[in-house]
Amino acid sequence: MFLRMLGAVVVIGMSLAGCNFKGVPDPDVSARDREWMSLVPQADVDPQFGRYMIDDPTGEPPGTIVVDQKSRLLYFVLPDRKAIRYGVAVGDEAYGWTGTAEVARKAEWPNWNPPAEMKARWPHVRFTEGGPNNPLGARALYLYENGRDTLYRIHGTNEPEKIGQAVSSGCIRMRNIDVIDLYNRTKVGARVIVK
Template sequence: MTHLIQVLFRSSLLLSAFVLAGCNYATVPDPALTAKDAEFLAVVAKADIDPNFQRYRVDDPTGEEPGTIVVDTKNRFLYLVEPGRKAIRYGVAVGSEAFGWTGAATVGRMAEWPRWVPPAEMVERWPHLAPTLTAGGVDGGPDNPLGARALYLYQGDKDTLYRIHGTNEPQKIGQSVSSGCIRMTDIDVIDLYNRVKVGAKVLVN
């Protein structure tokens, strides 16, 4: 029975890939990794990502200026708009209905393997995180929920406390599960990080 389920799952992945191939999609190669990236990613949990949520270059559906990041929370996609009416589309996990955030922001700061300090509001909801806050957060690494990279979203000079970041739970890509932040697989957030700069416009719809 288990073997049959595995066969059916692989068949569904192949069918999805075939459907995508018939559209105007092109795969995007993985980015180059630093030595630290390779070391940490080697121990991060692996997951089979639905082909629909993998990284593709597509026709731009947003109409925004090149360099703009657009997050489609309903369909769980993040688009990085490119010249020539193209965009790179990434699968993401988004905030649950209770904690989802939408709006316009800019990338105010960027960090590699960032330290994670849970916001006070999160600790109020989940008191078990209090020791993490008391300890000053969690060092960057494979056990850190921010993953390989973080883009910090600002409105003017104010940190919104929302991030676009990696994840050590890649199996949740395509779901509505986070506390409002936009999660990407680590390899995808590295790719995005390499393509954007501080000041980039971000629209979360």
């Protein structure tokens, strides 16, 4: 039994030896960010959905955001063939969106005004001011395609326990600390690929 366990540990260690990733420190946050994030329920995040610097798997130019919905991962491409990988929650099958867009605007602790089709599905949803109870969380990146608002966002969440799942109405949700990190790195006009 011991030898089998030891063998398994050696195999796992050898398979991980080829991985090249490291954790990325939390970004600096304001006093308001700290206070409001402390009011959002905390959740343990599976380590596979943590924030890591890795070798770039996308081949896209620096500054590009790539969302891989199947793996529930978002990549922000850096220079020198590196990327930061974040865990995300994505749209469930009925509401997922794929395509290429650009970040047309960015907002801190944005207000949320659900679109008409969402209100029709869920009459209980309504306008919510920015803050810890807002489903858009700490930051939002607004995605436009050919100059038109797609109504899809990359944003924080007040449900961090759902990272790694297909649960949204199409938006890409991130832990608040992760979306702050991405927001700080992303320029208006950045290309976003959702596949």
